[in-house]
Amino acid sequence: MNNNYDDNLQKGWLGKLEAGLTKSSLSLTNSLNELLVKKKLDSQTLEEIEDVLITADLGVETARKISKKLASTRFGKDANPTEVRRVVADEIIKILSPLAQPLSLNPANRPHVMLVCGVNGSGKTTTVGKLAHKFVDDGKHVMLAAGDTFRAAATEQLKIWGERAACSVISKETGSDPAGLVFEAFQQARKDSTDVLLIDTAGRLQNNLELMEELQKIIRVVQRFDKTAPHSCLLVLDATVGQNAHSQVEIFLRMVNVTGLILTKIDGSAKGGVLVSLAQKNGLPVHAIGVGEQPDDLQTFSATDFAFSLLDIRT
Ligand SMILES: Nc1nc2c(ncn2[C@@H]2O[C@H](COP(=O)(O)OP(=O)(O)O)[C@@H](O)[C@H]2O)c(=O)[nH]1
């Protein structure tokens, strides 16, 4: 009974992941399938495969690696699209597996502080809401800090997520100092024996310096209570921006000590492959991916599920 339930749950997840990655998968697999009709794996075909992989945002390095692998194992043979897709998937799994690390809470942290950052519209507030749901479901006592005091709508949006997840939201009027708000939130969290404090932030990238100062001030404030905080510093990236995600990672790495990534909007993106080049380049853990706007549309990241869905491989 339990196994069936787990199986169904697993199928549900996979179905969502596959559906989410449909756009990315279609463009990649169609290009590969079309390219490989009646072809031998010669130098020209390998180069063309490389181009397709680069176009799918997998990155130049990964594309080269895959074409080398194909050259060393299948050179001169008929290009079987299914086999090629399998080789691509296996390479992606190799790259992503070490980075697929679920987000974990350390119970020694009272509370465990998660700072969530990223540019405007990347999905920070939504991700904070989804994480709140997940932790509440796990029986944790969760508190949210509405650190994006720049936009009134952001606070309202977080309050709605807080209500849905039945956890408290600490907020202040628009324009308040986010660090002051976080100070109050931390005090309250300690009083309430909160397990996890999730801090939403603003993402005004048009003013890098201000944003950096704001984030660093928030960090200084939490470190007054706990030198080891924030225990997680999550960078939220929108998968639809493709290669732009690289510059966002660079910018945020200069501002804060990013401990892991969450990639959102995989469901609306044809550029899900960018996750592979991001991983290859930065070696940052990938904790979860967003596949929709509902509370349970945040999946723990699995390299194999991701690669098989992206290459449309069914087991
Ligand atoms: N389809 C889809 N939409 C998402 C996902 N995550 C966030 N969104 C939507 O993206 C928009 C911006 O999200 P928001 O959380 O407000 O971004 P923020 O500015 O970084 O806080 C909202 O309309 C969200 O509903 C996701 O994984 N999939």
Ligand SMILES: [Mg+2]
């Ligand atoms: Mg927001």
